[in-house]
Amino acid sequence: MSKFSIDLGVIGLGYVGLPLVVESTNSGLSVFGFDNNSEKINDLNNGNSPIEDISDNELKESLSNGLLLSDSPEQLKDCEHIVISVPTPLTDYQPDLSYVKEAAKSIGENISKEQIVILESTTYPGTTIEVLIPEIEEVSGLKAGKDFYVGYSPERIDPGNEVWGFKNTPKVISGIDETSTEKIKEFYEKIIDEVVVVSGTREAEMVKLLENTYRHVNIAFINELAVLCNMLEIDIWEVIDAAKTKPFGFESFRPGPGVGGHCIPIDPNYLSFKTRQIGKPVRFVELAQEINNTMPTYIVGRVLEMMNKLGKPMNNSSILLFGVAYKKDISDTRESPALHIIENLQSQGVNIGFYDPFVDELDTSVPINKEKDLSKISKYDLILFHTPHSQFEEINFEEIEVPIFDATGVEYLKNSERI
Ligand SMILES: NC(=O)c1ccc[n+]([C@@H]2O[C@H](COP(=O)([O-])OP(=O)(O)OC[C@H]3O[C@@H](n4cnc5c(N)ncnc54)[C@H](O)[C@@H]3O)[C@@H](O)[C@H]2O)c1
Structure with missing residues (x-):
């Protein structure tokens, strides 16, 4: 007892x-x-x-x-x-x-x-x-x-x-x-x-850092390949879909607008902190951080290219972010790449709105507009699809006339401009 x-x-x-x-x-x-x-x-x-x-x-x-x-x-x-x-x-x-x-x-x-x-x-x-x-x-x-x-x-x-x-x-x-x-x-x-x-406790502490650094590094790797494939005019999504048919020795990761949340962007720093105490950097961590941190800027660059093709200047344009949480089906916006993207677009004079059924408000330096439904969507010049919440699958995007840039590569937006 x-x-x-x-x-x-x-x-x-x-x-x-x-x-x-x-x-x-x-x-x-x-x-x-x-x-x-x-x-x-x-x-x-x-x-x-x-x-x-x-x-x-x-x-x-x-x-x-x-x-x-x-x-x-x-x-x-x-x-x-x-x-x-x-x-x-x-x-x-x-x-x-x-x-x-x-x-x-x-x-x-x-x-x-x-x-x-x-x-x-x-x-x-x-x-x-x-x-x-x-x-x-x-x-x-x-x-x-x-x-x-x-x-x-x-x-x-x-x-x-x-x-x-x-x-x-x-x-x-x-x-x-x-x-x-x-x-x-x-x-x-x-x-x-x-x-x-x-x-021992040190081994258990290290297990978590291995798991999250593994994700961080592999996400950075596929992000880098996505950027390079775009320059080479190769469809990264077709490449990933084909590669993942290999039944052994390959785990597929998906490119996206960057990493967010309380774990992936932060935990690898705990590993670097420890190894620096013995005078060694974790080179993979530093490179992965550099690559993942540039993804929001890369997305803004691709949006700019798309707006140019549409003949629209960024200044005074309106862009709607579809999803702002750092990943699907949750409300967490901590470290979300959306925050960096919004800040960057705002500095170029873009008016930003967001549509995210999970998120009530976003802490941005310039206040932004939350769209509660899609009734006013036609006032936007472009939709930036940022977080693939499951309930977005129910929307008939064919009926939406606003051009879409998809930073996530979901199946149902195949005909949009993609990362
Ligand atoms: N969120 C995840 O998905 C996840 C997954 C695995 C591990 N972790 C790790 O778990 C830990 C907690 O993360 P989280 O996402 O749950 O954080 P969180 O911010 O959601 O929750 C932490 C809670 O702790 C409370 N708190 C802070 N200091 C306190 C104190 N001195 N006494 C009592 N309460 C206190 C806060 O008020 C808050 O409610 C972190 O180390 C994180 O890296 C998080």
């Missing part, structure tokens, strides 16, 4: 933490969620979910099944397991672990002996041992491995993915010692179908 009254406490209730508290409650665990954003806690406690993967009804059901949410960390002391899922952004292009340290402080102030602490935020190898543990130990006066247990488990959630979700995506786990690893494995086995154990 456990001495704890709550199975799981989660710090940080965003894209990672909220699904974790809801799914764990569904799996029959007693769960406490702490987020220091009081407004968010209020909204969540009123049953309003800010993310697409968790519906308001799912959240309400979890709340009625005992999920406790608070903007105060005290109840962490009653939790057997504590998962940290706070942001790990870049500040001045450097890893910013201030949120992890703040979370560690909340744990240190509310710790109970025998607790199991797991970091899930994406970070560079060494963070659990060099940053998280010293902070908890200093605040609490307790010793990791003796008084409490610690591990790292990367989060692989793919917002908007309807096939691979919380339960069926294998979970990599690690601990600072054998007992920690065993306890953490036992915990995740209660809520996830397959648990993969690695030998």
Whole structure:
């Protein structure tokens, strides 16, 4: 019989933490969620979910099944397991672990002996041992491995993915010692179908950076080929479609307007930060960043070419962005290439509107117009198709007379100008 009254406490209730508290409650665990954003806690406690993967009804059901949410960390002391899922952004292009340290402080102030602490935020190898543990130990006066247990488990959630979700995506786990690893494995086995154990926290931290850097580099590679194929007058989409018929040794990636979100543009910087400590750059990361960062400018250049062909000057023209989220079927616009594209077009005197059923407003320096439906679409000189939300498949684009530049290569816009 456990001495704890709550199975799981989660710090940080965003894209990672909220699904974790809801799914764990569904799996029959007693769960406490702490987020220091009081407004968010209020909204969540009123049953309003800010993310697409968790519906308001799912959240309400979890709340009625005992999920406790608070903007105060005290109840962490009653939790057997504590998962940290706070942001790990870049500040001045450097890893910013201030949120992890703040979370560690909340744990240190509310710790109970025998607790199991797991970091899930994406970070560079060494963070659990060099940053998280010293902070908890200093605040609490307790010793990791003796008084409490610690591990790292990367989060692989793919917002908007309807096939691979919380339960069926294998979970990599690690601990600072054998007992920690065993306890953490036992915990995740209660809520996830397959648990993969690695030998230490640094290996587990590195797994996440390998996965996301792999995507970042391959996206950059296909983006570079798309630009070159356009210059060579070769249809990159035909090439990709044919290449992906190879049943082995090839995984297809798609060109696009750039990379966005909280992971792909940011995580590789955590890897570079670590390797620079041993005097080595990750050359692939630097090149991939350079290429992916130029994609919004490339798209603007292609739009300019198209407008020239249409005989329309950019200045005072109107362009509608179809989709502004960084990827399909979600509302997240963090680091979205759309933001760079909009800024660039605005600097050339273009009036911008956007149509994105997932996004209510966009934080741009010059305010832009949100189109709620397509009734006023004919006032635009060009549509820039940026994010291929699934519901756009229902639109009959043949009926739309405005010329379209498609930065995503979707099947149903085959007759438009494409990246
Ligand atoms: N979003 C994804 O798809 C994804 C996928 C895998 C991994 N990750 C990683 O998971 C981590 C969390 O990302 P996210 O997208 O869920 O972030 P998010 O911004 O959506 O949510 C983080 C939450 O933490 C809260 N918070 C910040 N500091 C806090 C503190 N000291 N105490 C309590 N709450 C605090 C914020 O108010 C916010 O609600 C990051 O390291 C990210 O890289 C994200």
